[in-house]
Amino acid sequence: MTSFGFIGTGHLGSMLVRKFVQMEAVDSGDILASNRTPEKADRLAQVTNIRISTNRTVAELSDVIFICVRPLEVADVLKELEFLLTPEKLLISVAGDVSLKALRELCSSRVVRAFPSMTSERLKGVTLxxxxxxxxxxxxxxxxxxxxxxxxVAHVEETDFEVLADLTSCAPGYFAALLREFVLAAKCRGIEEELAERLVKETFLGTALLLEDESFQGLITSVATKGGITEAGVKVIREDAPAMFDRLFLATQARHDQVKKRTVLAER
Ligand SMILES: NC(=O)c1ccc[n+]([C@@H]2O[C@H](COP(=O)([O-])OP(=O)(O)OC[C@H]3O[C@@H](n4cnc5c(N)ncnc54)[C@H](OP(=O)(O)O)[C@@H]3O)[C@@H](O)[C@H]2O)c1
Known part of the structure; x- marks a missing residue:
């Protein structure tokens, strides 16, 4: 029987525990979790029936250990547990910007990097x-x-993680931000914000379902008839969006570089 440990029961750690239990991927009786603020882990235990303990006990008693703390906290957690993280254990880190090489240097367990998306709350989306x-x-x-x-799931090169994480893990935030701007632009044209948000949300959900068996270009072609209104709007997006997305990738890369510099310092 494999036992599973979760260190860090914040947004992502608790979502993973809840969903793995709900999907019966893991039996709640086989899960032990810990969190810096124990009350948060206790709340998760109340809804999932998992057991709560300290980081040390989680590391000691689990065969598979998920590290679900923030990138800058990973080194401290692994240093504290180094003597327990032996080659018999599998460590799955969901932390961004902490490389496989760094994980290998911080412990002797077998290591995996996973980068899930909060869309797994609805059993959709991609884990890198x-x-x-x-x-x-x-x-x-x-x-x-x-x-x-x-x-x-997508098995990918670690070197592509950062760009791909923009497309998977960060994207729900980007989509929501883009749609919010769409709503605000309609508001500037006299449409009530609440109404615009309801209409755009419903249309977005319908679009997502259409995309289950249609390519982006296929959908554009079927909605944007030649010389029609949608075609005029699509043309504006094609002209303006490349510069915006280019800036987005530059900004997120700069942020990754900052965090990586600080995680290297934390590892020392
Ligand atoms: N959120 C996402 O969409 C997402 C997606 C992919 C990957 N990730 C990665 O997932 C990790 C967690 O992100 P998050 O959004 O879940 O952050 P979060 O909500 O801040 O959760 C981090 C948790 O770690 C706990 N923690 C910190 N230090 C600890 C320690 N020494 N021992 C035990 N627990 C400790 C915190 O406890 P407290 O209750 O005391 O704060 C908190 O509950 C990050 O590395 C992030 O890169 C997140």
Whole structure:
């Protein structure tokens, strides 16, 4: 029987526990979790029936340990547990900007990086996966199977993680921000904000469903008839959006570089 540990029960850690239990990917009796502020872990235990303990006990008693703390907190957590994180254990880190190489240096467990998306709350979206050179075929299988219960998985090169995380994990925030601007532009034209938000949300959900079996270009072609209104709007997006998305990738890359510099300092 495999036992699972979760260190950090914040937004992502608690979502993973709730969804893995709900999807019966893991039995709640096989999960032990810890959190810096114990009350938060207690609240999760109340809704999932998992057991709560300290970081040390979680590391000691679990075969598979999920590290769900923020990037700058990873080094401290792993240093505290270093003597427990042996090669018999599998460590799955969801922290951005902490490389497989850094994880290998901080402990001797087998290591995997997973980058899930909060869209797994609705069993949709993609978890990016990259495996340490000490991860076994069984580790790859187990990790992929687990995350497949709460959405799609993509095995990717670790070097692509940052750009791909923009497309998967950050994208729900970007889509919401874009749609909010759409609503505000309608408000400037005299439409009540609440009404505009309701209409855009419903249309967005319908669009997402159409995209289940249609490419972006296919959908554009079917909505934007030649010489019609939608075509005029699509032309504006094609002219203005490339510069905006280019700036978005530059801004997120700069932020990754800052965090990576600070995580390297934290590892020392
Ligand atoms: N949120 C997302 O959409 C998302 C997506 C992909 C990956 N991630 C990654 O997931 C990680 C967590 O993100 P999050 O959004 O869940 O952040 P969060 O809500 O701040 O959760 C982090 C949790 O870690 C706990 N913690 C901090 N230090 C600890 C320690 N020494 N021992 C035990 N627990 C400790 C915190 O406890 P307290 O209650 O005391 O604060 C908090 O509950 C990050 O590394 C992030 O890069 C997040």
């Amino acid at each position: 996966l990259a495996f340490g050179d000490n991860a076994t075929a069984a580790d790859r299988h187990l990790t992929s199977q687990l995350f497949r219960t709460i959405g799609e």
